[in-house]
Amino acid sequence: MKQLVIIIASILFSILFYNRGIGLNLSLFTVITILLLYIHNSHKFKNKTILLHVLAYVLSAVFVFVNHTALAIITNCAAFFTLVGTVSQSANSIYVQWFNGIYSSVAGLFHRNFEVNETAHKIDWKKNIDVMHWAKLIGIPLVFVTVFILLYKNGNPIFNDFVSQINFSFINLQWVLFTILGYYLFSNISKPVQVDPATSIDLKTNNRLLKGQHFSEEKLKKEKQLGITLLGFLNLLLVFYIVTDIISLSTIETTKASALSNHVHSGINTLIASILIAIGVILYFFRGNLNFYAENRTLKSIAFAWIFLNVLLIGLIAIKNQIYITSFGLTYKRIGVHIYILLTLIGLITTFLKVLKVKNLAYLFRRNTQIAFVVLLVCSTINWDATITKYNLTKAKTFDVGYLINLTNRNAIILNELKDTIEISQRQKDSIETKYLNHITSLSQKDWQEWNYETFANSEKLKKTNH
């Protein structure tokens, strides 16, 4: 029964993906994958973590259909590996789940050769059917018949004509191979496997920091003094930097793109170095027994103050980036800076929580990777090309039309709608129209497997194009 499900799924896989682009098929593949995982691992689907990952996977599939962006497709793949990894072991950290998910999808079938239950099953199966005998029975005559056909072909013209008339072109071998690929993928994920010892080590590691055996008060006192001196000076330096940055921000000229760009980029570089060193220094001092030292309050307060000052620094960079965006419009790089700022802020908050609640490094990695996954999922909810185009043409003080034209076709419709509301050259208007027509034509030529929300939303326009 379960084999039959895999065979049906692999045939559907070929129907959906063979010689087709991405669209509705990826969303349907999501449904098939969830059903297959449920049929093979129904007892695991009562777990809340698994249900949460199913929801994330379904949402990513919806975003693939609605937005049809590369980011949404990447998120869907990430959600697929996460779900497969979660089914293999739900209590693991998300990065171990990713690894388990990738490994299960890539080589699960090979790994399962060594699982106890499977081996027992295989021995019975092999006892019932003599595989070697059947292989010889089919393989040896096949090779000899082929060789003799080749020999006889040259000896007799009638036999040659007869052999030449044999035609297997009605079988699409490529389609069959693609179905086998689907079978391989679905067999791999039907019973997800675990990478050991990575999985077991991760399961044994909890988030709590434990007190070390060698607790020397003398050593800790010296370390605390070093920490207070170092972090104290760094705090002073950062306060001075922030004050000067605020002064330079008030004198910034928003009309000069180069000056603004310089400000943002130099600020980002400072931010990267500062935050990484800040987190590194804090993690060094709070790596062990200093967390359990009774007189560590001053050091903790200074560390928290430094984290707070870094948050202020992040705020200043965000303001600079926003000024840049308001003046010269959105671009992928500027959005990337905002996302980087958000991730850095989250990194600082988790570092703060690690020190406050006496957690270990595993906690930091677990929380940060989980949050990064959620951020990826959230980012895939937006059609960035259309958002950039709409913002630049309606809200930004100045914009670069060439940049908007060079974006993917996901902004073609909105760009065409807004082209008459802005002042641009005729040549640029023609380029926009060409882009729009190409996009509509490609939409109208898509098969049902490649459809997306845009195909339905513009069905009237597509009908006109087809006529």
Next chain:
Amino acid sequence: MNVIENLAKSSLMALVIFWVIIRCKSFEVEALPYVMLSFIPIFICVAIVIVGSICPFFWAATNNKFTHKEVFTMCFPYYSCIAFGLCCYGIITSNFDLHFTAFCTSAFSTTNQSWVWFAKTDKKMHNNKLNNTTKTTNNLKEAITKTQSM
């Protein structure tokens, strides 16, 4: 660990996968001699890859007294993931060229199966040892029973 047997089986497997993918659009019977001849270069490629990238794991493990199954469980996940990544990268950068896709697909499948074969030889040896021990124990038991009955 029978390297020659493994190489022969792996080369045959690589040959079949490679030519099935290459000739899936149209197959001419005249090409069969070339298919047979291609076993030689395929064997060389397979030998280089298996001896160079899989055998060292098992050789090193034999020195450190790990079982083949332990080596498989420990190293195979990383090997297969890296091999998959490299093959995907190669296929994408070659712009899905049929020949290169066939090469990468056969290389990936063959190396993975080769790991399984190597790991299973240990199991076979273990089973043989177990059978021999059981046989010896049974013989001893029979001898004891005979002596007692006499």
